Amino acid sequence: MARMHTRRRGSSGSDKPAADEPPEWSDVDADKIESRVVELAEQGYDPSQIGLKLRDEGVTGTPVPDIKLATGKKVTEILEEHDATADVPEDLRNLMERAIRLRRHAERHPQDYQNKRSLQNTESKVRRLVTYYRGDEIDADFTYSYDAAVSLLEE
Known part of the structure; x- marks a missing residue:
């Protein structure tokens, strides 16, 4: 399958070995x-x-x-x-942190066009994930913006 924002295909990785039970040497309760x-x-x-x-x-x-x-x-x-889940899913949190870093970099370096493109792609991915998680993992009325991401991640 091709990548989302490029024409390249991903490199194939190794698969986990098929196993039905844990190995004998790992006998942890x-x-x-x-x-x-x-x-x-x-x-x-x-x-x-x-x-x-x-x-x-x-x-x-x-x-x-x-x-x-x-x-x-x-x-x-x-x-x-055990009610120990995070407020925001891990993948969405990581993308939001990246978008915040890219936005701060763009404010300091306005001529960095590669950064602007990367910011657009990252924010697009964030919006897709927000629509996926809306209602279940995050609030039903949440919409992504830079200020909303900063306030959500500072908590």
């Missing part, structure tokens, strides 16, 4: 994994960072290669059960 996920979320980590942290460090020193195989739930499902 599912309750311990869930408590560690909630603990990391309270420390301010995003769901993708939590997965990487558990993969690298583990719960009690034993790495957890796949949280969904070990617990039967995704990281976001665990966070929803």
Whole structure:
């Protein structure tokens, strides 16, 4: 599939190996994994960072290669059960932070036309995601603007 704002196609990546159960060397209890996920979320980590942290460090020193195989739930499902989800979804938050950085750069460097184009593309992606999440994850009357993004991310 082609990229959204260019004519190039993406490079193919590797697939995860198909497995039905966690490996034998990773025998961590599912309750311990869930408590560690909630603990990391309270420390301010995003769901993708939590997965990487558990993969690298583990719960009690034993790495957890796949949280969904070990617990039967995704990281976001665990966070929803324990009411530890963020106000804004992770992908939307990252795009908004990028748009804010690009806007501040454009104010300092008005002749940077590549930055202006990148800002337009990023804000377009943000608007698409806002319409996707509107009503479920964010307010039904939320519309993206620079000021709204700054106030939303400062909270």
